[in-house]
Amino acid sequence: MSYSTIIEDNIDILVVGAGLGGTGAAFEARYWGQDKKIVIAEKANIMRSGAVAQGLYAINCYMGTRFGENNPEDHVRYARIDLMGMVREDLLFDMARHVDSAVHNFEEWGLPIMRNEKKGSYLREGRWQIMIHGESYKPIVADAAKKSSDKVFNRICVTHLLMDESKENRVAGAVGFNVRTGNYHVFKSKTVICGAGGASNIFKPRSVGEGAGRVWYAPWSSGSAYGLMIEAGAKMTQMENRIVLARFKDGYGPVGAYFLHLKTYTQNGYGEEYESKWFPALQQMVGKEYLDPEVSHRTHRPIPTCLRNHAIINEVNAGRGPIHMVTMEAFQDPHLEEIGWHNFLGMTVGQAVLWAATDVDPKYENPELTTSEPYVMGSHATGCGAWCSGPEDLSPPEYFWGYNRMTTVEGLFGAGDAVGGTPHAFSSGSFTEGRLAAKAACKYIDDGKAEGIRVSDAQINRRREQVYKPLETYSVYSNEVVAGTVNPNFINPRQGLDRLQKMMDEYCGGFGVNYMTNDKLLNIGLKKMSILGEDLEKVAASDIHELLRAWELKHRFLTSESVFHHTLFRKETRWPGYYYRGDVMKLDDKDWHVLTVSRRDPKSGEYTMEKAPLYHLVGDVEKAAPVDHH
Amino acid sequence: MPTFVYMTRCDGCGECVDICPSDIMHIDKTLRRAYNIEPSMCWECYSCVKACPHQAIDVRGYADFAPLGHSVRVIRDEEKGTIAWRIKFRNGKKDMELLAPITTKPWGSATPDLGKVPAPSKEMRDSQLLFNEPKYIRMDDGGLHTLQSNGLEIKKGVQY
Numbered sequence: 001m002s003y004s005t006i007i008e009d010n011i012d013i014l015v016v017g018a019g020l021g022g023t024g025a026a027f028e029a030r031y032w033g034q035d036k037k038i039v040i041a042e043k044a045n046i047m048r049s050g051a052v053a054q055g056l057y058a059i060n061c062y063m064g065t066r067f068g069e070n071n072p073e074d075h076v077r078y079a080r081i082d083l084m085g086m087v088r089e090d091l092l093f094d095m096a097r098h099v100d101s102a103v104h105n106f107e108e109w110g111l112p113i114m115r116n117e118k119k120g121s122y123l124r125e126g127r128w129q130i131m132i133h134g135e136s137y138k139p140i141v142a143d144a145a146k147k148s149s150d151k152v153f154n155r156i157c158v159t160h161l162l163m164d165e166s167k168e169n170r171v172a173g174a175v176g177f178n179v180r181t182g183n184y185h186v187f188k189s190k191t192v193i194c195g196a197g198g199a200s201n202i203f204k205p206r207s208v209g210e211g212a213g214r215v216w217y218a219p220w221s222s223g224s225a226y227g228l229m230i231e232a233g234a235k236m237t238q239m240e241n242r243i244v245l246a247r248f249k250d251g252y253g254p255v256g257a258y259f260l261h262l263k264t265y266t267q268n269g270y271g272e273e274y275e276s277k278w279f280p281a282l283q284q285m286v287g288k289e290y291l292d293p294e295v296s297h298r299t300h301r302p303i304p305t306c307l308r309n310h311a312i313i314n315e316v317n318a319g320r321g322p323i324h325m326v327t328m329e330a331f332q333d334p335h336l337e338e339i340g341w342h343n344f345l346g347m348t349v350g351q352a353v354l355w356a357a358t359d360v361d362p363k364y365e366n367p368e369l370t371t372s373e374p375y376v377m378g379s380h381a382t383g384c385g386a387w388c389s390g391p392e393d394l395s396p397p398e399y400f401w402g403y404n405r406m407t408t409v410e411g412l413f414g415a416g417d418a419v420g421g422t423p424h425a426f427s428s429g430s431f432t433e434g435r436l437a438a439k440a441a442c443k444y445i446d447d448g449k450a451e452g453i454r455v456s457d458a459q460i461n462r463r464r465e466q467v468y469k470p471l472e473t474y475s476v477y478s479n480e481v482v483a484g485t486v487n488p489n490f491i492n493p494r495q496g497l498d499r500l501q502k503m504m505d506e507y508c509g510g511f512g513v514n515y516m517t518n519d520k521l522l523n524i525g526l527k528k529m530s531i532l533g534e535d536l537e538k539v540a541a542s543d544i545h546e547l548l549r550a551w552e553l554k555h556r557f558l559t560s561e562s563v564f565h566h567t568l569f570r571k572e573t574r575w576p577g578y579y580y581r582g583d584v585m586k587l588d589d590k591d592w593h594v595l596t597v598s599r600r601d602p603k604s605g606e607y608t609m610e611k612a613p614l615y616h617l618v619g620d621v622e623k624a625a626p627v628d629h630h
Numbered sequence: 631m632p633t634f635v636y637m638t639r640c641d642g643c644g645e646c647v648d649i650c651p652s653d654i655m656h657i658d659k660t661l662r663r664a665y666n667i668e669p670s671m672c673w674e675c676y677s678c679v680k681a682c683p684h685q686a687i688d689v690r691g692y693a694d695f696a697p698l699g700h701s702v703r704v705i706r707d708e709e710k711g712t713i714a715w716r717i718k719f720r721n722g723k724k725d726m727e728l729l730a731p732i733t734t735k736p737w738g739s740a741t742p743d744l745g746k747v748p749a750p751s752k753e754m755r756d757s758q759l760l761f762n763e764p765k766y767i768r769m770d771d772g773g774l775h776t777l778q779s780n781g782l783e784i785k786k787g788v789q790y
């Protein structure tokens with residue numbers, strides 16, 4: 001193959017994937033490293049890449065400390081209960097104490113944030129959410145990141161991290177290929193901040209055929225953050241903690257503003273309230289500590305998202321579906337109606353298209369809701385991701401090894417979906433995490449931790465061969481058959497993805513089995529996964545675009561394998577409504593009030609699993625008065 | 631809703647190719663115009679629609695669940711700093727126009743160059759502060775929250 005090898009050398013900070021986490025990292029790195037070389041490698045175009053490509057209508061994580069609204073520990077308490085206790089409270093507190101400064105910067109850069117005219121504060125959608133006109137959220141933050149970077153390489157699909165050959169377990173950069181020219185790109189760098197995002201499309205989606213791109217998280221969220229870090233031997237945490245979203249049917253339009261701001265609510269197909277009747281039995285499963293509707297009514301302790309899903313799933317299974325969102329009341333107010341539509345246009349245009357196509361006018365008809373296929377990510381209401389060090393002033397010894405947001409691979413940092421145990425960071429929190437990682441990465445370099453890094457040509461060439469192997473496989477075998485996509489020697493990326501999704505759905509608790517699995521199913525699934533792993537060595541790509549899909553698939557595969565191992569390891573049902581272990585249907589705080597941590601040995605591919613202790617913030621009594629949401 | 635491109639409007643400029651996050655807008659080699667090469671990986675994010683200088687790209691709801699006959703069109707204007715939408719229902723009964731701002735500043739003018747601001751002091755480097763902090767947290771004199779300042783401890787085990 002005639003592709004050139006292009007080497008970018010002497011990089012101090014390489015940002016892999018510049019979504020909200022990566023842009024935050026590149027931006028902040030320039031401040032702490034004014035003379036450092038900062039480079040972005042991004043598989044799309046940073047102006048419209050990642051989960052925020054089409055914009056957002058709300059910033060879901062903002063404390064409002066400036067307006068006396070919330071303290072960081074309030075947010076930790078909220079995320080903790082929502083995730084049934086399983087969070088990294090040091091990382092969460094750290095994110096929450098800085099997040100407001102990110103938002104105030106965004107406003108200065110021109111992001112239109114709505115104001116509460118009476119109070120002068122930002123207009124709240126809910127206790128943590130503020131409303132924005134965020135169509136250009138991504139180009140605005142990307143512009144800041146671009147100004148901070150020496151170079152931005154768009155359209156580079158990063159396939160592997162490079163490892164130092166003079167010191168074990170230390171990162172040395174990354175490699176990938178340009179999805180337009182096909183050229184091989186080598187980035188030699190002292191540190192890497194991985195912001196390559198979460199994973200959609202690893203469980204079979206509800207949409208089929210042409211609609212398969214209508215997934216809740218973006219179809220380009222290829223699990224690359226996990227794939228890259230797992231492959232390099234970084235420890236991962238909470239990978240079993242996939243998320244299922246209750247969203248408008250088919251379009252997966254967001255519901256946050258509907259519930260919180262428009263005050264719409266749900267009922268079953270027969271117009272009845274259904275949620276409360278599932279709670280007594282559910283309380284038996286999870287315990288009163290996690291579900292106490294009375295306390296939730298009295299205080300503003302939320303009912304965990306997964307438990308609300310549980311009620312929807314069971315009501316539908318009992319034959320009283322579909323679940324409807326009651327919009328007919330709120331939408332009589334023209335102002336609220338407009339907000340309802342703007343909300344879609346600002347972040348999920350497809351939902352507006354769908355209602356226009358099906359003549360669903362929420363003013364006169366209550367639209368259907370559904371529970372989605374599961375997603376693996378770490379910045380929304382779930383916390384999958386890498387096991388990272390916290391900041392030195394907050395973290396207990398088990399959570400601290402020198403540099404904030406550094407993974408267990410030296411010099412490799414994470415931000416956003418990449419970091420485990422930090423749910424409810426959302427866009428602003430992901431950006432904040434990128435900033436924190438960037439400051440720590442600069443310090444790591446200034447402390448001399450990146451000295452003497454060596455990368456041999458052998459390593460670079462070995463990766464080069466692997467990168468292009470799918471093209472090679474195609475050119476060797478495709479002419480053995482007359483035409484078409486059926487070949488005895490290879491599968492194409494779409495065929496591999498279909499197999500992965502079917503397997504995840506049936507053995508790992510997808511929507512097709514009502515989110516149910518058990519140890520038997522998981523063990524069978526793992527066996528089939530290892531065979532799929534062998535077949536992926538023979539995945540074939542007919543052109544550079546398919547080569548991109550091949551590598552996305554490989555990253556999705558590594559992510560999925562980790563999800564399997566974690567789901568098998570945690571012998572309890574911690575999050576009913578996200579998934580169920582049929583063999584252990586109860587939450588078990590005695591044995592499983594812990595975080596799960598895994599490592600895949602890069603040489604053997606073997607997994608080891610361990611439990612890590614959970615620390616909680618105590619001594620805090622909720623002082624803040626209930627926030628008026630209007 | 632996968633995108634499609636009107637033959638008579640597209641001039642092959644490649645703006646859509648440059649922006650699509652899914653890498654699915656490509657230029658057809660014979661026709662020299664753009665088209666969606668992989669509709670099943672389209673998120674109907676409208677990035678390409680907004681970027682096309684000739685309004686040549688439109689969206690037709692996914693065939694597996696969206697009937698024909700609707701339209702959601704958009705014009706994004708960086709100079710005016712606005713985005714304008716028009717939604718038409720299939721049955722022709724609803725036809726909405728919605729307008730929103732996309733920025734409050736002249737486009738691309740307000741992000742700082744951190745290479746040129748005064749470098750952080752050693753105290754700042756050794757602290758937990760980020761750029762513009764602590765000022766930008768409360769916009770007044772308050773400091774950064776710590777466990778101590780907030781009367782907190784971090785303890786192992788089930789604590790609630």
Ligand SMILES: Cc1cc2nc3c(=O)[nH]c(=O)nc-3n(C[C@H](O)[C@H](O)[C@H](O)COP(=O)(O)OP(=O)(O)OC[C@H]3O[C@@H](n4cnc5c(N)ncnc54)[C@H](O)[C@@H]3O)c2cc1C
Pocket residue numbers: 016017018019020021022041042043044049050051052056057058059060061156157158159176195196197198216217218220221222224225254347348379380415416417418425426427428430
């Ligand atoms: C429909 C929807 C609604 C949401 N609503 C809200 C909301 O209202 N408010 C809110 O605050 N948050 C919201 N979020 C969440 C928010 O978008 C995410 O939390 C945030 O974007 C996560 O940031 P990230 O940097 O981890 O990932 P992303 O922003 O997805 O960035 C990942 C980046 O990595 C790149 N990449 C991936 N693989 C590779 C590779 N192999 N090589 C190179 N680059 C790669 C991608 O192209 C992308 O640029 C929403 C998300 C979705 C999908």
Ligand code: SF4
Pocket residue numbers: 635639640641642643644645646647663664681682683684685686687
């Ligand atoms: S941006 Fe518009 S005119 Fe340009 S190639 Fe794409 S569809 Fe054609």
Ligand code: SF4
Pocket residue numbers: 632633649650651652653654655666671672673674675676677678679
């Ligand atoms: S709508 Fe988005 S995903 Fe679809 S072709 Fe356009 S830019 Fe690509």
